[in-house]
Amino acid sequence: MLPSAVREQARRLRAEIEAHDYRYYVLDQPSIPDLAYDALMRDLADLEHKYPELITPDSPTQRVGGQAAPQFSAIRHEVPMLSLDNAFGDAEVIAFDRRVRDRLHVEGEVSYSAEPKLDGIAISLRYEHGRMECAATRGDGSTGEDVTHSVRTVRSIPLRLRGVDTPAILEVRGEIFMPRKGFEALNASAQAGGEKSFANPRNAAAGSLRQLDPRLAAERPLEFYAYGIGEVSGIYLPPSHSALLSLLKGWGLRVNDLCEVVHGVDGCLTYYRKMAANRRQLPYDIDGVVYKVDDVKLQSRLGFSTRAPRWAIAHKFPAEEVLTEVENVEFQVGRTGAITPVARLKPVFVGGVTVSNATLHNFDELSRKDVRVGDTVIVRRAGDVIPEVVAVVPERRPARSAAVQLPRRCPACGSDIIRAEGEAIARCSGGLVCSAQRKQALLHFASRRAMNIDGLGEKLVDQLVESGLVASPADLFRLRMDQVAGLERMGAKSAANLVASISGSRSTTLGKFLFAMGIPGVGEATASALAQHFQSLESLFEATEESLQVVVDVGPVIAGAVWAFFAQPHNQEVIADLRRLGVHWPNELEVSGAKSWALAGKTFVVTGTLSTLTREQAHQRIRDAGGKVTSTVSAKTSYLVRGANAGTKLERAEELNVPVLTEAEFLALVDDDRVK
Incomplete structure (x- = not known):
């Protein structure tokens, strides 16, 4: 049995280290030199080495595990991690503010919580009873990748929340990023060792999180800022987003000190201009600012669209623009047959990446901009993502340049190119006869957010189509290992993995x-x-x-x-x-009797923590019985299902006289054939 003095020594060391971490990472007020901090860590590590039974998962010494993860598993987000709508100019922010006030029937100004939009990787941290249990990427918004082993190594993320009054469950949403100074040092080290460097800090952060070996992730200079929450239970939350950020900070989570509460659209735009003027002085990259309605009750009333909250918007900075030369103009065929002109460029670094191709969108845009081979053009990354040609520099145009002729036939299959009257997009008329359309359709079908067939990349799809093995998505499920193994750069093991991945994709949603x-x-x-x-x-x-x-x-x-x-x-x-060929989706509603349609035509909102079901299980029970699930309470809501700590949705339901069900009443209703 361990002496009580030893346990107390370990407890004291951990508490002291966690307090210094909080002062250093959250308050930005380090109180001891690095050497003294390192000495505390050594003392704790020595004590745990001598008495292994002292080791706990949330000990500061346990950030880096000894084993590499075999693969990335999936973690479902109980509350979806939605993206934000974007605004690319003042007019779109003004329109957003007008929509907010119109929906709320507010004449005066709305207060917003404004914050820098870090150019990093969105992450969800799940704490249970104060201890970090797992971490996941955004993924498709519903399901992300488990990156717990890498995230534990980020020193600005506490493994245990501070204080005693912490929630039973808390999902923290935030951004993992790499400061510019750390990024430059990482690339310098890579180049010195003859290794490939990263294009920009965001790519470096993403690559670091996806290291299977946490010891490699621990060597990367990653940092974290919290900006919101997902699922939470066991505590009442403050009435405003700004107060929530203060609460997160009190629990030991790092929050950006540049967050401010601003009033009305003028306050938003003033904040934006301040951030735009100072962005180069910040130690990390930002690509805009985010405005969130500060009042949580107003957020609840505004609700969500299918892809984003209606109470928040990202105001993006203008894209960086550079000059380069057009080496050629080619035409690409998309999966729907759309013919897109593409400028092949002399490679140039813009927006953090090297760009050698840029879209010209469509025939009208190509003609309007009059882009020609040999032209000097202004290029930018639209939304800091898609490279595009902004304009030609006419004074640099070479003599005897010729306008690009629009093709009459598809460059991939030779079929006629058709263009409906009044449409800017021209399309190949070949359909799936066109190999380019088949290839793009197959790549989309196999993509991670669709059927999620791992290993089916562009080069392999090219071979499968050109060899005649695959002409439609269904043909993928007929492939045999010997057929795949016979393709270039595909051995028996790769073929077996691909066929297994295709087979596993049969069960989807x-x-x-x-x-x-x-x-x-x-x-x-x-x-x-x-x-x-x-x-x-x-x-x-x-x-x-x-x-x-x-x-x-x-x-x-x-x-x-x-x-x-x-x-x-x-x-x-x-x-x-x-x-x-076996493609199916479990729990598909079969119209086989009255009981299957017990909740047909009914709309439900589930809030709070249920005792016998997860929220997703409750949602699935509703869908299986023919009902519809939404995230926002409105006059059209049929029932609100309440669990523990129901919060503002319960208040909204009571305001609108929406029937409120306990968990037991809900389960009885699901099983009742005679729902009124």
């Missing part, structure tokens, strides 16, 4: 399957909304354009595209073929 189909205009969020509303593929086949428009964010254009897709015999054949 209806939303992911719809997204994988590549229906024009239907992204992930819309595909998920369609799946949740219609519940089965058969219902979608029977839907009219009018019934499709009932789905949130589906207007006449998308409704027409979805209807046309399912009406096309070829698409019906491909889908039937896929299902014959």
Whole structure:
């Protein structure tokens, strides 16, 4: 048995180290020299080495584990990690503020919490009873990758929350990033060792998190700022976002000191200009600022769209612009047949990456800008993501340059290029006869956010299509190992892994399957909304354009595209073929009796912590019984299901006289054939 004095010594050392970490990383007020801090760590490590039974998972010595992770597993976000809508100018911020006030029926100014938008990696930290249990990337918003082993090595992230009044469950949302000074030192070290350097700090941060060996991640200069929360239980939260940030800071989480509460749209724009003027003096990269309605009750009233909160927006800085030369103009064919002109450029560094290609969008844009081979052009990364040609520098145009001629036939298959009247986009008429369209459609089908077939990259798809092995997505499920192993750079092991990945993708969700189909205009969020509303593929086949428009964010254009897709015999054949080959989605609602439709036509919001179900399990029970789940309480909500610590959604439901169910009442309702 350990002497009580030894336990007390270990407790004291841990408390002292955690206090110094808090002062250093959160308060930015270091109180002892590095050598003294290192001595405390050595004393604790020596004590734990002598008495191994002292070691706990949240000990400061346990940030770096000894074992590399075999792979990245998936972690489901109980509260989705949604992206933010973007504003690229003052007018869009003014419009955002107007929408907020209109929805809230507010005449005066709304107060916003404004903060720098770090150019890093969004992360979710889950604490249970004060101890960090896991960490996950954003992923597709619903499911992220488990990067706990790497995140534990980030010294500005506490392994244990400070204080005694901490939540039973707390998901902290924030950004992991690499300061510029650390990034420059990392690249200098890589170059000195003959290794490949990173293009920018964001890529370096992402690459560091994806190290399977935490000892390698621990060597990278990563830092963290918290900016919000996901799931929380066991505590009442403050009434404002700014107060929430102060609470997180009190629990030992690092919060950006540049966050401010501003009033009205003028306050937002003043803050933006201040950050834009000072961004180069900051020790880290930012690509804009974020405005969030500060009042939490107002946030709840505003709610969410399918992809983003209505109470927040990211105001992006203008993209960096540089000069370079056009070496050629080529035409690419997309998965829907769209012909896109692309400028091949003399490589140039812009927006943190080296750019050698830039989109010219469409034929009209190419003609309007009059981009020619040999021109000097202004290039930027639109939204700091997609490179585009902004304009030609006419005084640098070479003599005898010729305008680029628009092709009449598809560069990939030779089919006629057609262009509907009034449309800017021209398309190849070849359909899946066109190898370029087939390849792009297959890459989309296999992508991580669609069917998630690991190992099916561009070069392999090229070989599969050109060899005649694959002509449609269904053909992927007919591939044999010997066929794949016979392709270039594919051995028996790689072939076995690919075939296993394809086989494993047979079990998916209806939303992911719809997204994988590549229906024009239907992204992930819309595909998920369609799946949740219609519940089965058969219902979608029977839907009219009018019934499709009932789905949130589906207007006449998308409704027409979805209807046309399912009406096309070829698409019906491909889908039937896929299902014959075993592609399915568990828990698909089967119209097999009255009980299956117990909650048909009912809309539910689930809030708080349930005792017998997770929130996702409750959502699935509702969907399985024909009901619809939303995240926002409104007059159209049929029921609010309340768990412990229900919070503002419960208050909103009571204001609107929405029926409120306990967990027991909800479970009884789900099992009742006679829902009124």
